[in-house]
Amino acid sequence: MMAATWDARQVDGAVVGQGAPWRATLGSVAVLVIGVCLVAAVASVVTQYHGGDGRRRLQIRWLLAAGSVVVLLLVGGWGAEAHGASLEMAYTPFLLALVLLVPASVGIAMVRHDLFDVDRLLSVSMSWLVTLVASAAIFAAVVTIVSRAVGAGAGLGPAAAAFVTALALLPLHRILAGALGKMLDRDRCVALAAVEQFAADVRAGRRLPEEVEVVLQEAQGDPGLRIALARPDGWSDLRGVPVEEPVGFALEAGGDTIGMVTLGWESARARRRLADLVRVAWVPIEVSRLRLVLREALAEVEASRVRLVDAAATERKRLERDLHDGAQQRIIATGMRLRSLQQRLDSRAAAEVDTAIGELEVTVSELRRLAHGVRPSRLDDGLGPALEGLLETSPVPVDLHVAVLPEADEARTLTAYLVASEAVTNALKHACARRIGVQLGAQGDRLTVRVSDDGVGGIPDGGLTALRDRVASVGGSLQVDSPVGGGTTISAVV
Template identity: 40%
Template structure:
């Protein structure tokens, strides 16, 4: 609500108050009654205006505040029926009970000020016409000059003829209609109370109490006045004014309860902080919203659905007849969970927005913590696999040295000793020749082992040449597409080489492939290595498997590995390493 709107409401209310004060001779009218009646009368109108401004400012998109302001101004207009000015009297009397229609409108549409069903719209719309029409019908056959009292008799501008009998008949009919309207209003309130949940009843309890008390006060005053005419002449109007002023008071109480609820949600957000999601958080939300049925579900990407605390998949309520409603919680456009609550809370969108923020923070913290724990667990497992792989590699080197080069060196040593001891010159030359062959074979095997530890060609000529050398030794055709503009850092080259070598070995042994393609390219600040084969596919990264080792090697350098291996359509391994 803008300042201009506030100024307009205050100015209009002040103008109407001044008009009622100026056009009505209150001292003469109240000489034998309560001398403070005008003050009490005006206070009711201003109470409506103040409550309307408060509701309008708090919830500018709702109609309740506007309706409260309208009720207050119509209340002040009805005071003109005390005036001796013909036009003022006629207007005041014609609109004397129109504020009742506005009050019923507020009751039916609270807190948004919007009527829910078609029959309610017809009913409330008809009340506006009925209250104006019934008052004008009485004016048509009632001459105030024939009514006793101490004030001057005003001229009725709508008078057709003065007919007390018709007036009495109309009053009887209108009284019956008013009784029927009261029954309908109470019936609607009782029905909503019976079908409403705890959250619904807590939200609208103040207005219901005021409606019932107001009706009871009017009925009691009417009964006393019928039994003892004139007994309420002094304080009866003041009691009626107080009963009417309870309506804006109920709205103020409702707003206060609403603010308390929002404050409770704020307290929940403070309590949550960065703490993990738990039952205490959901309990705090239920307490803040006064909704014991509230539940909080998490989004499970692997199931593409929402799950409760026990991991069961749940469906969001979609039917408008369902007593519960749902709000999807999102972070960066992606679902993180859902809040399911009593549908009546839809009438408090700002409160739901605050709860949504708190729940989103809690779920996001819970998700991030779960991801962090999963990453830490993966790091621990990866470290274990790396240590195990290092141990296995050292064992393989020891075995290869023992079974290969070491055996040949031992054989060469034996041959050399035999040649040293033999007196036969020809045998000595044969033994030396055999020893030289064993030394050459040992040297070849040592070079192969060295190439497995750190290929010399990788250090001398770069990754592309090293992979070309690898392709030449492969039992399968290997095509190399080297798109790198320059050499990456040594540790990245080494990791990429061994990842490619392991991928080629896996494809040769397990994929039943006929062709392997290796692509090297720079993608932004990363080296991208893509190894593709046309084999049988169906590869998976099982714990302790060769592909898991490739991922561990990439992760150790803050890289990543993606595997696409549909069964029957080959395998694509994409490794990204920071440049």
Template identity: 40%
Template sequence: MRLGALPASLLVTTLVLEAVGVALSWGLEPRFQTVVYCLYTVTLAASGALIAARHPRNAIGWLFSATALATAVTADVAQGWGLRAPAHGWPAGPLGEWISAVSWIPAGTAIVFTLLLFPDGRLPRDRWRAVAWVNVAGAALLLPGWAFGPDLGSEFLTGRNPYVVPQLPAGPLVAAGMALFLASLVASVVPLVLRLRRATGVERLQLKWVVFGAAVSVGLLPLVALLWSVFPIVQSVSAVALAALPVATCVAILRYRLYDIDLVISRTVVYLTLTALLAAAYAASALVLGIVAGGRSAWVTAGATLVVAVAFRPLRDRLQAGVDRRFNRARYAAVSQVSGFLEDLRAGRAAPEQIQGVLRRALDVDDLDVRIHLPDSGTAVDLRGQPVVDRPDDARERWPIRHGGTTLGVALTGAAPERAHALLPTLLDVGALAVEMARLRVELRRRLGEVEASRARIVAVADAERRRIERDLHDGAQQRLVSIGLALRHAQHSIGSGAGEAVRTIDGAIAEITVAIDELRELAQGLRPAHLDGGLGPALRELARRAPLPVRVDATADRFPADVETAAYFTVCEGLTNAVKHAGASTVVLSAGRQRDRLVVRVIDDGVGGARPRDRSGLTGLSDRVATHGGTLVLDSVPGRGTVLTAEFPCAS
């Protein structure tokens, strides 16, 4: 934002005067006071320039700028001149001290008028306008009584006020003026509080900021006035109290949505209370340990520090919960709801994908959507892992979700209430762990899907290769051997029965060729049985017909994908072979059927049982084969009660 000519000129003039004042005062008073008061004046000038540039018709900006300029001249430059004058023989040194000593009265009046002018820069037209007149009357009584009274002498290097008017009743004037002045200062906050109770929306957010700043100023300034001469360090606190109001007012007018005022108030109350409690705990611990250990020792300090360190986190959490429950019940209820969901999540009673619904209920909104960013693919998905595409007409506001320094995704909200906008960043911080878990689950499902797809491709390629070898054996080597056998048989007929030895040799060669053909046929069928062309049922019945023991087949007539049928067939073959060779079974039952979206095959025998898969055994290899197709293998084999081998394969419905 660019400043106008007049606001910029006032700001630059104030900064130059402050630089002069710091240079004059440096080393002649406590340096922290010099720095603190300089920061207050600069803060006031900057706030006034920003407000005046953005809202030139608002009197608050000009009031801040004028007060800052006057403070730079009367408080800082005048004080520096008064402190520096005696050492250098400059004139009017006491006058500079006198002007600096009374400069706080106009500054206090500016605070009252700021509170009354907020937010539009006009005085109220009702009974609260009388507060301004009471403040002016108080300042009119306080200024002469303070400026020309003997009590001001403590502010001079000589310890005496050279401008005392003996005939002036300074004491009664100061007492009456201070009473009216402080009463008007406190009363100026009351209309703000009353308006805050009635306000909604933007006005409520603005009033919260100013009430907070005013509470800090009004709460600390009377305390500073009472302890001004008792504890010198308190004098610097007044600068902090004075700076709170212009900062809060500037934020309220220009950037009231940028910061969560409820969070600022909550944190302020928590940390002030926490500081007081920890200080008390440290003092009490040091006292008790000093009595026990005797005297002041390093063990006493270390023990008291340990007590404070251990108590910090649980005490802070309890204070934060108590403050939110008392002063910000909406935030407390929303955070408690999300925190309760996280507890259920850790206990396994909830799924991380439910975080979107939890946030909607906590904020009482219906159009909040959580989207996850997948870092590898760069795509955005919802909590279920479904890809989402940003629409050009989607004008919803975006809130980043971060956890551990990583941006996990965004939350999108529409025209949500101000309360929801204020609470959402906090709730996203609390619930970011659930979003992180949901993202990991989505990535895991995508990786498993890729692995399953890769497995399916490998199986399909292997099955296609087996089919190719089968065709090559059947159409190539096998046919050539058949042709050779026929040629030899033709040669045998051509020779006739006269050459007995040659005929016997040809008979032997034809027999060997026949054996080779049978072996090639068995090998080709082992790659993928030809019976599977008619379905799994006929293939299992053919397998049962060739078995050396009674086998009953209960198989569906449904067809399944070729690779699934092949895998199921070889699983049954392995189970049947184990039943024949190792189980000593007398009967076997083979079954195959569809259960929802899965093909389930079983091999049941009445053998000795007690089968266990061992390393490099046939059952272990069979389990790997089934897993390659995304299926599961279950072996139920009780000694003396037979064996049930069950394999399930996913298949299309």
């Protein structure tokens, strides 16, 4: 276009001096090429806008608007020139938009939408500049005051001014940096304040430390931000779900890496801001890690306790069968052989054998009692039938109600039986009860046992320690309601 219009000039609104005809052709081609380039440039920006993420769209939005205005003004200039407008009138708006709007849109993308870290640079530079000016003002003011007080030739003014300025320099810079940061780098100050408030809420118990990831995402303006916690066997998120080894900003405590923060949007400004935010959020992140470790340790203890209880229940069952089917049967068989031998003895020897057989019968009774205490064999028929057999021998009426029971392992079934048995025994021995009620039911997948009587009550708070420990061994809970003179109700969930 410059070559085509090299000798041209405008005289009274008409373009003259274009010379050879090829210049006009070249000018037309130039206009077409310029138009194609502008359309291609706009199409490129539009393509990046539609294909980019949220942050990229924010960066391009203002540039897209400015570029559209520039193109429209250029097209309008062409139209104005075609209708006889002067070159100044036709293209001055286009040139102003090109010079002012495009840089302004890029500046907005830089300052507001993380294109470059200009806001931080501007904030730091301005804070030191204002600090320098304020320090010079303090120095001059102190010199003037001291000189007037002690005399202009004393030489004390500069020394006193230097001393006062040195004392005020760092506090003054800290105050000015905070004030200017709120004006020039407001996003960073607001983000830091939000994270500081969250950390304070965590310390006060008003919020959970596991919310730190969401808080950092909002403060950073990055929904893709993720926190990974270091574990002895790898990495996990805040919920304890294993994740692959991350790459990002490392969090350290005592020289050990305790976590890693990964950004969804990477830039120098984002990394610097994240470093500031993480310093504030370090305590909630570490508390989250410790809570996760504690929960897993408690879960492992609970699993270990369950395994021990199951092993104990299995051992009880084996011991009960050994007593019933082993020693007890052999003693009975020995007694029968002695009876058979007794018939062939004289009266004196027969009396001795009779005494021995009596001792064997006592031993068998003792073994049956021990076997029943370890694990009653009637539990093989189910919890309901086992309690029916137990309550048949009660000297006072017992109302037994058995609802539909959930599936339960050996440990829980035995615990429920022993709770009901011991509660009924206590009511018979100590409560002077005239009637006892036993109810078996379900609470979700748990067994419930409720034993009530109309006795004297008065069980002290914290009583029935052995019964509480038995229920707690299978992860259950026990409640005792025993007002004096109002009977006793024992409720257990196992």
